[in-house]
Amino acid sequence: METDKSVKETAINMPEIKSDDKAKAPLLNSSKAIAVTVEQPNRGSKKGIASGDFVLRLFAMGAALGAAVTMGNNQQILPFFTQFIEFLAQYNDITTFVYFVTANAAVAGYLFLSLPFSVICINRPLATTPRLVLVIFDTVMMGITITAASASASMVYLAHNGNQNTMWLPFCQQFGNFCQTASGAVVGSLIAGTFLMFIIILSAFALK
Numbered sequence: 001m002e003t004d005k006s007v008k009e010t011a012i013n014m015p016e017i018k019s020d021d022k023a024k025a026p027l028l029n030s031s032k033a034i035a036v037t038v039e040q041p042n043r044g045s046k047k048g049i050a051s052g053d054f055v056l057r058l059f060a061m062g063a064a065l066g067a068a069v070t071m072g073n074n075q076q077i078l079p080f081f082t083q084f085i086e087f088l089a090q091y092n093d094i095t096t097f098v099y100f101v102t103a104n105a106a107v108a109g110y111l112f113l114s115l116p117f118s119v120i121c122i123n124r125p126l127a128t129t130p131r132l133v134l135v136i137f138d139t140v141m142m143g144i145t146i147t148a149a150s151a152s153a154s155m156v157y158l159a160h161n162g163n164q165n166t167m168w169l170p171f172c173q174q175f176g177n178f179c180q181t182a183s184g185a186v187v188g189s190l191i192a193g194t195f196l197m198f199i200i201i202l203s204a205f206a207l208k
Contacts, residue, residue: 060195067188
């Protein structure tokens with residue numbers, strides 16, 4: 001009888017496990033698992049966007065640098081009757097073309113300096129500070145590139161067609177090579193501006 005009492009006392013004194021404690025552990029574990037599964041795809045997608053950003057920066061830098069060098073070396077000598085009298089057309093004869101060369105050279109230099117920040121975004125795809133800094137400066141440089149290309153495009157149009165209202169005569173019939181080279185440089189600058197626009201769009205998706 002004493003043995004039965006001790007068994008009963010032992011059974012009665014055993015602590016009970018609360019149902020709330022049982023329910024808490026699986027919920028915590030499941031929330032951590034969900035956080036891990038969501039973070040991994042997000043990190044991978046942002047790393048892919050950062051890699052595309054780096055490639056586009058290389059293309060934009062090449063286009064801007066090519067436009068600046070092409071316009072900077074643009075000149076044509078036109079002989080007039082004799083070899084002692086010549087007409088020389090250079091890019092620095094037109095202030096708009098000077099601004100074009102300066103702007104595209106500055107944009108190419110900025111894109112070169114921004115490459116390390118783009119590499120940081122590849123190694124740390126979840127970092128927002130370097131990406132935000134790049135977005136701000138990319139927007140400014142895109143505006144500079146587009147304005148330089150647009151202003152130079154208007155000058156090239158006048159050189160090809162002239163303006164009868166202001167009595168501006170077209171001179172591309174005489175300086176054909178000069179006008180063709182200027183047109184090619186303007187196209188290169190517009191391509192650089194387009195690449196910068198896509199870079200900004202990618203950065204916006206990365207920051208989202």
